[in-house]
Amino acid sequence: MxxxxxxxxxxxxxxxxxxxxxxxxxxxxxxxxxxxxxxxxxxxxxxxxxxxxxxxxxxxxxxxxxxxxxxxxxxxxxxxxxxxxxxxxLMTETRPIADKMTPAEIVRLTSADIPEMVALATLTKPGPFTSRTPELGPFWGVKADGRLTAMAGTRLNLTGYTELSGICCHPDFRGQGLASVLSCHVASHIRSQGDIPFLHAYADNHGAIALYRKLGFDIWREVxxxxxxxxx
Structure with a gap:
């Protein structure tokens, strides 16, 4: 840490x-x-x-x-x-967790997916998100019958560190662990680039903080x- x-x-x-x-x-x-x-x-x-x-x-x-x-x-x-x-x-990854899904189940999102990405972010409110937010870094998602059900990607990128962000799941598909597996996948990608993954959460969002701890993240400090x- x-x-x-x-x-x-x-x-x-x-x-x-x-x-x-x-x-x-x-x-x-x-x-x-x-x-x-x-x-x-x-x-x-x-x-x-x-x-x-x-x-x-x-x-x-x-x-x-x-x-x-x-x-x-x-x-x-x-x-x-x-x-x-x-x-x-601000939480940084201190105990890397292996991917929980095969690569075939997670797809790299492209510009063709942006309308669905914006719609999902608007519905679930993971944080500020526009049609150009994916320019900050790559995003991955899980689809069901061609429909985007969950996504996660990267946002802030600085020397030695890359932020895991935009983590969200459609309400119809919650409870399947999709946010967790996508978070693990994106964190693995960040590590493969030689960076330390980090993320942000509101201090009173105890459920999210508990989940991120299970995924190998610890609180660096309050922001x-x-x-x-x-x-x-």
Whole structure:
């Protein structure tokens, strides 16, 4: 498990946007956000006044918003306001679990699957998901009679670490362990690339945290979450 002081993980969105996912960047040296068509996540380099004001300039007045996700405390200038705040946990894989399904049962999803992926994510709400979210990394799914029943993939990608994300299952197919087997499959793929798998969950989602522990993940530390807009 990474040491709790690992700077790379303290501002994990910043780390992604300054390493492997730079091609999605909007912003500069003090504050950055993903292209909003791809992902709503954003981050500042630190909590300096200059960085926070730079973040404010990246958010358009009105309905535009960003998600902040970091272990460091979230501070906001007067020009920004948090619509919602929450406490989450960042979990890293410490005990790899072997795949529980044969490769033939899990399929790599393609651009042709995006409408179904968006529909499934809209129904089950695993986290922010748009038609361009799959550009962040590969997704896999399980289908029944040609219908997408469950999926999981990768999202944040930084030096040495890749996030397991978008884990969801259609209500009609719950109870079959599909989310678990897909999570194991994606984690195995991440390890094969030489990275440590990690994921996020809300701190009060005890059921999800218990499941992820069974899949070999442990809590690295709590993280702060906020949905932020321009004030006024």
């Amino acid at each position: 990474p040491d709790a002081s690992v700077p790379l993980l303290n501002r994990i969105v910043w780390s992604a946007l300054t390493t492997r996912q730079r091609k999605f960047v909007k912003g500069g040296p003090l504050a950055r956000r993903f292209d909003p068509a791809v992902s709503p996540f954003a981050s500042t380099k630190d909590n300096s006044g200059e960085a926070l004001e730079a973040l404010a300039q990246l958010i358009a007045p009105g309905e535009d918003h960003v998600y902040l996700l970091q272990a460091d405390e979230i501070e906001l200038p007067d020009t920004l306001a948090a619509e919602t705040t929450a406490t989450g946990v 702060n979450v906020a949905v932020v807009k321009r004030a006024g």
